[in-house]
Amino acid sequence: MSPFVASWGIIGCGWISSMFVKNLCVVRSDDTDVAHSIAAVGSRDKSKAEAFIRENCPNGGPAQSNGLVEANPVACGSYQDVYENAKVNIIYIGTLNNTHYTEAKAALEAGKNVLVEKPACLNVAEWDSLVSIAKQRGLFLMEGVWTRFLPLVYELQDQLFNKKVIGDIKNVTANFSMAFYNIVPDSHRNFALESAGGAMFDLGPYIVLCAILALYHNPANERSKPENVRGVMSKARTGVDLSTTILMDFPKLEANAVLTTSFAYCSPKDERCIITGTKGEIVLNDGLSRLTQMTIKQIDQEPAPRVLKWKENVVVSRPLPGFGLMFEADAVARSLRDGKLENPRMPHEESRMVLKIFDQVRKQNEYVLPDGIEKIKSQ
Ligand SMILES: NC(=O)c1ccc[n+]([C@@H]2O[C@H](COP(=O)([O-])OP(=O)(O)OC[C@H]3O[C@@H](n4cnc5c(N)ncnc54)[C@H](OP(=O)(O)O)[C@@H]3O)[C@@H](O)[C@H]2O)c1
Structure with missing residues (x-):
């Protein structure tokens, strides 16, 4: 059976986004039930997104290099273009702490599932608002505390x-x-x-x-x-x-x-x-x-x-192979495949706590x- 493909839209071209994408691209022999593709990369500056793709994922993720997905990653000059990209089924938010709420909300409102870097938000009220939007729209939402999945x-x-x-x-x-x-x-x-x-x-x-x-x-x-x-x-x-x-x-x-x-x-x-x-x-x-x-x-x-x-x-x-971020990425992919709105290893309630x-x-x-x-x- 073909693996389930998580098609990522990457938000922000800073340090942790580059580590995340490099780890998505690591091909592992045990990685049979899920696969990753990088559908789109967004930066406030399109040339930065282009350089990011050249440096980190010129051929996309394993699902692209092995032919499961045909298209290569596209560079976007705005985050909104990534949220609106029909090929993307999960957004990774790797921007600054103060932007997590705004970007996660924009992604959810565009109908996308979200993995947002830690800290999930700046306070409980912001997080409660995101959880409520995600639940209303039937979308997956998780804070990226990758350590839990090691x-x-x-x-x-x-x-x-x-x-x-x-x-x-x-x-x-x-x-x-x-x-x-x-x-x-x-x-x-x-x-x-x-x-x-x-x-x-x-x-x-x-x-x-x-x-x-x-x-x-x-x-x-x-x-x-x-x-x-x-x-x-x-x-x-x-x-x-x-x-x-x-x-x-x-x-x-x-x-x-x-x-x-x-x-x-x-x-x-x-x-x-x-x-x-x-x-x-x-x-x-x-x-x-x-x-x-x-x-x-x-x-x-x-x-x-x-x-x-x-x-x-x-x-x-x-x-660990690479930095180790692929374990949370795999867990997210399995949640999407199984139609879950949260992951039991990193539930909404623990981010809230x-x-x-x-x-x-x-x-x-x-x-x-x-x-x-x-x-x-x-x-
Ligand atoms: N999981 C981990 O181990 C880990 C490790 C480090 C950091 N983090 C988390 O990841 C997030 C980013 O950290 P980082 O070290 O990757 O930071 P960074 O290298 O400075 O990158 C942050 C990115 O945020 C985007 N951004 C959006 N609005 C911005 C603004 N007003 N000013 C500057 N940049 C802005 C930029 O992307 P564009 O210019 O492309 O738009 C920038 O490249 C933080 O929330 C941090 O807590 C997690």
Whole structure:
């Protein structure tokens, strides 16, 4: 049987769009049930879209190079031209944070399914509006938190919840930070208030994801939302958050999370997230977005002794082809094929939960965006 073809329309020709398209173009032998084509690429400047196609996908995706789809990608000088392209059945939005709501809304209103980069929107109210439009029109909508779809992340949850290698999980401590301050100009998207910059909107989705994967998804938590969410922000001179720490509690598990992100320094690569349980810990050794390796450390004696003795570490690796964005793309394609409006691995409600945390932390720390940046304000 022919694979289902996801025909992508790409919005914005920046860095992450180029990574996404390069990953769509990776041909994999196991990729039999879905295939990808790149139908159209949109930029505010048509020559940029043409150069993007030349550099990243001159022959389109695998569905084009193997003859399943005949047409090559077309370059468009406006995003609207991509939304209106009849060959496109799914839009990928890789533009700045402050544009996610407007572009996703325009795509949905043109009748297209949408995968929008993280953060899904700037607040809960914007996201609720998108979900409502998507549901009314029977369209698929998902936030692109690609990490959820990586092989190591499925393995991590199997070790935590099925094999229970570290016992009952009691704490998640994560720090995902990158040195940008005083290195890139203050006008960079990460430091501009107008682009809804700051560490929390940029890297925050990944630190909160650590708590979601180990605590919120924990079967014993029964999908209870985190409580006592508290945040502390240190502001950069441009007004965005330079460093943010978020605390949260999961009362059903008697467990909590301490989550930090910063643009002021690089967090150590070998211990960016530590998940601690009653029988040991799992350390995530990679950048928290592109997870490929974890170390399982189990306590050697029971009951827990005063002096901990450890068994030999077990290192589990799941290397990725390319950057790793093809796993979320495949998941989106399968959702479209199956007529689903959301993907169970990245449901609307979990994007909403993260945005609610961000709303609370911004409010606690008076992180106010200039008028007009948020298209709808949260209450
Ligand atoms: N999933 C991930 O791992 C990951 C990694 C990095 C970034 N991201 C997310 O992806 C988004 C884009 O990040 P990026 O690093 O790719 O940024 P980037 O390289 O600066 O690209 C952003 C693109 O947005 C478009 N754009 C629309 N309005 C704009 C405006 N007023 N000013 C400037 N550009 C505008 C531009 O496309 P045209 O000029 O072609 O119109 C630009 O190329 C962000 O929301 C970020 O959170 C995700």
